[in-house]
Amino acid sequence: MNLNTLKPALGEKTNRKRVGRGMGSGMGKTSGRGHKGQKSRSGGFTKIGFEGGQMPLQRRLPKVGFSSRVSIITSQVTLSQLDKLTETDINIDVLKKHNLVTKNILRVKVMLSGEINRAINLVGIKPTKGARAAIEAAKGTISE
Incomplete structure (x- = not known):
């Protein structure tokens, strides 16, 4: 196969319609208009949506906002908040018990803010790259 032998698939390219070229062409006189x-x-x-001066549908209907379902069930905690906890095994239930996240939260992300000075074990909680490095430097473990 060479570049000079490439051709489009059969029926892919069609000739453009030549309008206004006489009655024999099938598109004469009014040219299909x-x-x-x-x-x-x-x-x-x-313009699109114009209804002849009547108030268009997109302006008659009320505006409705947007809230991401992911942000409703996701929360963030910092390393300094985790450092204040007494438990070594930290999961979402422990964070809810200490009121760091609300009861409807399903996912938690640990952010690198502050520092951690003790070994903790994160269970079912995902850290950022920086938080992961800080936890592992403090001899902690992460099991997702």
């Missing part, structure tokens, strides 16, 4: 009206004129098209 019908009779009269705004859409038959050159430059005669309205």
Whole structure:
């Protein structure tokens, strides 16, 4: 196969329709635009959603906000917050017990903020790269 032998698939390329070239072409006289009206004129098209002056649907309906479902069930804790806890095995239930996260939280991320001076064992909690390095430097373990 060479570049000069490449061809598009059969039926992929079609010839453009030549309009306004006489009645024998099948697209003569009005050139497929019908009779009269705004859409038959050159430059005669309205913007998307225009309803002839009536208040458009997208403006009649109320605006509705957006809240990410992921952010509702995800929370963050810092290394300095974990350092204040007395437990060595830390999971989401321990964080809920100490009111570091709310009861509806399903995922927790440990951020590198502050420092940790003791070995902890994270269970089911994901740390950032920097937090992982700090926990492992303090002889801690991470089991996800």
